[in-house]
Every structure is written in structure tokens, then in C-alpha cells.
Amino acid sequence: KNKNQAQMEALKSLRHNFDLDSVHNLSGFDRRLVCVPKFCPRECPGKAGCRYQKYLDVSKKEEVFIQICNHNYLLADAMHRMNEYRPLLADYRALVVDEAHKLPEAASQMDGRSIGREDVQEISYFLNREHKSSEGKRLQDWFNTLSMEIRKDQAGMGDDIAGKENFYFPAKCRSSLEQVRGNLSLMLKRLAGNVPYWIFRRLEEMEELFGWFLKKDTRYVLFLQPDGRGDPVFMAVSREIPRFLQDSLWDRGFPSILTSGTLKAGNGFVRTRQMTGLEKKSRVRECVAESPFCYRENCLLYIPENLKATLKGSREEVEQLAGQIRDLVCSTFGHTLVLFTSYTLMGNVQQLLRDQIPFPMVQVWRNSQEEIARFKKMENAVLFAAGSCWEGVDFPGDMVSSLIIVKLPFAVPDPIHEAQREQYRSLESYIQNVVVPDMQKKLRQGFGRAIRTEQDTCVVSILDHRAAKKGKYRGDVLDALPKCQMAEKIDEVEDFIRSRKVERYYS
Template sequence: MFYKVEYQKRAHQEVEKIFRVLLPEQGLAVREEQIRLCHEMLDTLLGERIALCDAGVGIGKTYAYLVACVLLRKYSMLTGRGNPLEQRPVVVSTSSIALQKAIVTEYIPFLSRVLLEQGMIQSPLRAVVRKGKEHFVCDNRLEQRIEAIRHKQKNAAQKEALLSLRKHYDMDTVKDLSGFDRRLVCVPKFCPRECPGRQTCRYQRYLEESKKQDVFLQICNHNYLLADAFHRREEYKPLLADYRALVVDEAHKLPEAARQMFGKNLCKDDIREIAYYLEREHQNVEARTLKAGMYSIFTIIGESHIFSHGIKENFQLTGECEFCLWEGIQMIERMMEQLKGVVPKWVLNRLQEAKEVLECFLQKNSKYVLHLRMDKEKIPVLCAASREIPQLLREMLWDREQALSVILTSGTLKAGKGFARTLQMTGLGGRTDVQSYVAESPFAYEENCLLYLPKTLRKCKRGSREEVEMVAGQIHSLICSTYGHTLVLFTSYTLMGSVYQILRDGIPFPMVEVWRHSQEEILRFKTMENAVLFAAGSCWEGVDFPGDMVSSLIIVKLPFAVPDPISEAEKETYESLEDYIQAIIVPDMQKKLRQGFGRAIRTETDTCVVSILDFRAVKGGKYHEDVMCALPPCQMAEELREVQDFIRSRKGVEYYL
């Protein structure tokens, strides 16, 4: 016991030295909240507990948990006196490929060098990124695909990308690779042991490298973490090496990853892909039969539904739908029976998966929310979303027999005054061993940020011309008041397009409009001096605009989630609509609002005006208190003149040039 306390004390002393001496010597700032966060994380890891750590913008949470993990490994090895179990790696799960890459290429090499030079560790830190088979090239399938397109016309850039896979086995590193080619050349779900290329397989070499004893960190995305947990529960071979601690970064996205992982989907592309595999096995008749039968099913189901919500709609089991689903199941069963022993097992498994989706819809399986969404070709996709996500997370991740230390961290785990929504979504509700910690952002919001809630806003009919013109007028005034340098975040692409049409010829600054994932447009905006960026969707988080690039952030509407079949099903579990709004709708809005607000101030010296153009957010508005509770303390303004005064007082002459 004495040794354990002594080593724990020594580990915390090293936290102080690393963040107050060693990292500042390398140019990093001392941040008190970052140091406190690291101490909290270290206690969680050493104490084999679970912690929710809400880390504000600019904390530097990545260094905080990496240092805690290094010290866990160092001091648990000492206290374990060489027990090989104590040398198990740590898993870091994220939702972002960019963050995974940064940890491997920037954070870990930097920390390793600094700690080695100081003698705090004895060997370099090693980290590997673990990804699913669909990210890597199967050499045999690649050569088959190259041969298949050798004499066919194909987009030049896509063909070049395909050929480059002979050098690059990780497909995420190759640009212009088509989604169809990715699916055809990736490592299959089931690799045959008798594969002739197994000895030289680049994917097998990658697996062997990742399992070496000196690997300190295994880094993966949330889907891979959940797939490994599923394998362990079902007593399949685990995907990850046995680990003693887990850090879930960007943890607010874990429930959504689980919804994708444990849902069932079937679309036209899935059928097209299975048919391709059948053709490659010289089963052309079966391939044509499958495509004709399944395309007919998609058509009948699509014609039986009116998509009143645009792209999503609840599934209705009409008589016509019931009959076509039954026929589809019978067709696939006959086909599987005929093909048994003729085609590889993994092709039969793909047919089985398609059959299971049809059965789920035919039987109206109550474990799922059954709904449809439209693909790009306006063909319905059959979607079955699990109703048991919190329970599944609890069973597979948190209720493990083997002791496990867990840190869940993000900038938006806390909603309003607490963590209730996060606890509920992640399956941690009701546990007594879960701690929570809030690390406030080091940025001086009260000095550097002005929150503008214009008192001139009025209620307009949603989607009306009056609403569009009012929003456009407010945005025009703000853009001119801050001399461009503006990011405008919308919750609706329709409203964004309408406002853009009104303003594009009346603003004396460059304007850029982003539709969904247009990284080129975002990069173009960053090269301009005083431009205006209209954005929605993914731009609410994960994009960085430091300095004067964004000195005015305009949030057009409070980011309430658009009702869909999944949220409607969740609403049914509450006694009243008001209970549902307070427990689910408002906390989710607050989290999204915090994400959007985080685009405003990205460094200690940034200054910004944040405007919310939603009458429900202003003083006296229905959600004013919820908005104020979600955001850090800022200076407040209700008149445009105060915005102009703030910008003039914070910006130099060069800002206007």
C-alpha cells in the first residue's frame, strides 16, 4: 500500500514538471486548467474508474490524456513489479481521422522526444492506428480490378488513384479513389486462410506490426472500438490487443457511432456490389436475378411512401410492401441454397445480411426504429436503427469483468448544468463509479467576446419570404459592421441558399458558400482577407478559423434537431412533450450551440462578436436562459452600435485594409 501511494504521488509530481517546465521549454504555454485536467485523468486511470471530462476550447486535452497515459504505463509497471498484464496498451478512440493522424505524427513523437531527453521514459513511445479491413487494399482483389478496367473507359484521376494502390496499402492516403473501387479492392470481411497471397499480404504485415509488445497506444475510431467490443462479447477473436485503459476522445459522437454500428441498412449500392461479386464468380444469372428482384422491391417500397420530411420517412408495412419483402426473402434463400459450396463464404454472408434486413422490415422488429431515407438516385434505403444503444454500450464497454480505466472527453459532454443527457446516451446512467469534471476554457471570453442578441428580431413564419428577408437584413448589417471576416452558420441549407441569393450582389466583400463537405471552398475562404463564409452541417464543429479570419460569428437559428423517425420514437418513451423537450431536445440544442460557438475564439488573442438571430434566444425569449447557461460569460449587446464599437476597440488599422 505504501509503494502504491508513493508511486501515485511521484506520478503527480511528474505531471507538474512536464506541464510547468518541460513543455514550456518547447514553446507551449502553461495552462492551469490543462494541468488540473491531467491530474484528474491520471487519478481516474490509476484508480480504475470512469470519468467524464468536459474540456473547453483551448485546454489542450490531448496532451493532458496522453501524459496521463504515459505515467499510467510507467508507474503501473513499477507497482506491478513486471506483471505482463500491466504492460497492456492503452486504446485511444476518436471520431476524426485528422486527430488520429495528429496523435501518431505530431503529439506522440513530440512527447516521446521530450520525455526521453529528460530520462522520464527509457524507450520511445510507439503508437499505431487501427482501422477496419475496408480501409486497406487486398492485393489479389486490386489486381483483379485493374485487369477488369484495363480496356474500359474510366475517369483518368480515378484510374490513377486505383493504380497508386500498388504502392499505398492504406486507401485513406489516396485521393480521387471512387467509393465503388474502394469497396471492390478492400480486404474482404472474411479472408480465406488458403489465400495464395497471404505470406506477402501488406494487410497481414500491418496486423503483425500493430501487435508488437512495445506498442504503447492503439488508436482507432469509435466504430472499430465498438466492433472489437462486439467481438469480445460474442467470443470472436478480438480486433484490438487486450488493453488496460480506454480514452474516448470526441466522446459526444460515440452514441451516433453505436447507432451506425448496430443498425441494419440495405441500399441499391449494396445489391450492386453483391451482384459484382457474383459475376466475378461466374454467377451471371444469379447476379441479374438479384438485381432485378431487389430493384423492384426498392421501387415498390418507394412508391408506397410519401417523403413528407424530405429525405427520411417512417416505414409503413402496406400489403404490397409485405408481399414484395416476402418474395425478396424467398429469392435470397433459394439463391443461397444453390450457391452453397460454389461461391466463397463471405459472398454468402453478404446475401445473408441482405436477407436479415428484409426480415427485420417484414416482421416489424420492435428492437429497431424502421425508417427509409433517399439516396442520391432518389432510391429508398432500408434503415433499421437500434432502440437499445445505451444498453448495448453499457453491456459491451462498461460492464466488463476485467477492471478497466475509462476517460470520456469532449468539449460538449456537459449540457446546461450537468451531464444527465451524456450519461443517458452512453449507458452510464445509474452507475455510482462515474465521476465528472469540467475544465473551463482558458480563453478570456468576458474580455474578448461580445454576445449580440438583437432586440429588433421579430417572429416570422418558418420558411416564409418575410423570414428570409429579415435574416438577410440582419446579416447584411453585421457583415458591414465588422468589415467582413464573418462565418454565418445555418441549420437549414434551404434558408442558407435563399439568403445567399439576396446578399451575393449587395455585399462589398468576397462571399463563399459551402454545401455539405466542400473542403475546397473552406480552404478558399481561408486564403481571403475579409471574406464571408456561409455554411451549415459539418461546419458547426471541427473547422478552425484562428486570428482575424472570423471576427464575427453569426448563428442564424438555435440548432434544434430536425424531427426524424428516430427522435419521434424516443419521444414516445416520455410521459409528456414538455418532459421530452427538457430531457432531450434542449440539452442536444445546447451541445450543438456550444460546438458552433467554439468556432469564434480559437486562440488566446482572438476577439469576436457572436450574434444569434433567433427571437427565442433574446432577452425574454423562450430559450434565453438555456442559451445563457450553455455559453461562457461574455459581454452582452442588444444594439448594432455596440457591435461596431466593440470591433473598433479590438481591431487595429490592418484589420480594415
């Protein structure tokens, strides 16, 4: 495709540079397409010289003593072993899981199933390569018709119920789903033995997934999730993730270490044990390694005294937050990261502040590595961010000397949390055992963006009235965070920054 010179050079550099995060000027389109395919066909003409396949071969040699992979690959290997398939990793006798708070989420992806427009297009593409273009076209037509009917049904709902009801497959579309599944069954009979097994298996999995929706299979949480275009993706997430982790990893008998900065929620590991399948295991030891950072000296926790409860999404909420952020940015002379839990709220606040802040403003949307890199090159900018920026990004030194957490990061209601709620007798019990611990972990992840080295100094501000002195979650917030100096007035923020920063900080 036509590209400018910078994009072309960035793309070509990937011949030698395997790290996408270190490649600048790569277009978003190219970035999405650079990946390892889900399946590597045996007849692939590039297989003999494929550097990915060569790397896999080298990684299994006997002289390799330590293996490193991501969570999904670890679990895929475990599933292969459980099903007596060929293992993906060389045999190992000890396991260290870093960022272990993400392991249950990875298990949900591995022990579940999903089908959306992109999956259907991919299967159709491979059918075309097998000279089954008419079957590929039929498959896309069936799915497109079903998607249009679902979207039409959802559009007819009132705003007051549409948000929650859109999670679930509409009963009015059942006959259409039955027809698609019936057509798939007939297609499978025609294609049996006429296409590679892995293509056939993907069609079988699609038929099985639609069958689960039709019979409301209780082994899975079944729901619809919109893709980037708003089309429905059929999702099935296992209800037995803790059991899956127990069977696939912990029951194999070798020692394992789970480590992360956010495994502990509040005062204990109860929620982590529950999610990872270790709740009833007796041979589990817990350890808290205290941080080497001196938060009492180098971090000020600021929760304004004058925060008012406002209607979510209202003009009053946006104006109050914008005013607080403006005052903080000016007090700390920029050098600010503002973390949001909602892209909509982030956009509204940034729009209001566009001409009110005398410092450069950078706004990060999804997968905007270039914007983060641009912020890091500036001396005293303000970065508005949400989503993935709550963890995994590093801003050492004076780059971020003011971290603003706009709202407490409670999880957005979704079908998986609805299913978890069914396990508790009361809403209050569910909130205390699931909702609050999950919020505390996410809050610790966000807080971790503030102090990155032993010399860093930072103000962390929480602008949610529920964390204020008489707020409902004040105690839960303080339990989740390390002990810091506390402040309620903006003057105290200014005094702290002046006492910790040298003259060039302001230049």
C-alpha cells in the same frame, strides 16, 4: 477514367500521402472511392504487399504501448470480444474516448443494419467475381423493383404527410417485400457452400433485415432513409444503445475516461450518462475543466433586439435573415462564418445576398474541403456552411472574427427521436430531457468555431428569435454558452470589433 493533370497528380500522390484532407485537386468521385473495403478476401492478390494489412500487423506488436483508433473500430473490437471472435485491437487495460459525444452515434451504426442500392450493387459485384452473375443480376432487379414501388407510393402522398410518412415502410408494398425476401431465401439455399462465407453472410443479413421489417421487430427502430439518388435505404437502429455500450465497454472493468468539449448540456451530464449507458453506474466521476480562453474580454454575444417570428421557409424569413447577415458582415469587414441548420435556407439566403455584400462569398456544401481551404486563403471572406462545419473545422486568428448562428440547432424530427419520445409521459418532458440538451450540445459545438486560441477575438451572433430576450429558449441558450459580454444593437458590434482589431485587419 479521363482526368485533368491536376486530378491525376492528386490521385497519384496518395501512394505516399495517406491524409485525404491534405490532398488538393482530388475529385469528389475519387475521394469517395479511396477507402478501406468492408471485407478483405483471403484470396486478394494484393494482400501480401497491402500497406493497410501490414499496418494492422505492426499495431499489434508488444512494443506498442498506446493504440489510437476511431470509435467504430473500438466498438467493432468490443463486439468481436463479446462474440468470442479474434480481437481487432491488442489487449488494453485503460481507455480514453475523445469526442465522446459521438460515441452513441457510432454505436448506433455498429449495432444496427442497413441495406440500400449501393450495398446491393456491391454484393452483386462480388457475386459476379464468383461467376454467379445471373444471381447478382436477379438481386439487383428485385431490389430495383421494390425501390420503384416504394418511391411510387411515397410520390402519391400529400405534401402535408409525406415528410413524416416517408420514414416508414408503406403497408401497400408489403407483398413485394415478402416476395423479395422469399426469393432471397431460395437464393441462399442455392448458394450455400458455393460462395465465400462473408458474401453468403451479407445475403443472410439482408434477408434478416427484411424479416425485421415484415414482423415489425420491436428491438429496432425500423425506417427508410433516402440515399443520394432518392432511393430508399432500409435502416434498423437498436433501441438499446446505452445497454450495448454498458455490456461491450463499461462492464469489462478497466478505467475509462470520456472527454469532449460538449459532454455537458446546460448545467449537467444527465443526458450524456443516459446516452452512454452510464446513467445507473455508481462509480462515475464528473469533471468540468474550465476553458483557458477569456470569453468575457474576447467574445461578444450579439442577439438582435428586433428579431421577429416568421413562418419557416417563407420569403419574409429569408429577407430578415439576409438583412441581419448583411449588416453584420459589413460591421465586421468580412471575416465571417455563417452556420445554417438547413442547406435549403442557406442557398436561399446566399442567393439574395449575392450582389449585396462587398466581400468574397464561399458556399460549402457536403464534403467540400476544397472550398474551406479556399476560404482560409482569403483575408476577409464570408463562408456559408452547414452540416459538418458545426464541428471539427479550425479557423484560428482573424480568419473568423464574426460567427453567425442563423437558427438554434434543434434536431430534425426522425424515427430515432420519435422512438425516444415514446419513453416520456409528455411532450414537454421529452423536450426538456432530450430535445433541449441535444440542442445545447450542438450550439456549443458551433460556438466553438469562434475562439480557437487565447488571442482570438470574435463576435458571435444568434439570429433566432427564440433566443431573444422574451424568447422561449433564452435561458437554455445562455446556460449552454460561456459568460460573454452581451449586445442587442449593431452599433455595439462595430464598437467591439474596432476596439479589438488592428489596422491591417481592415486592409
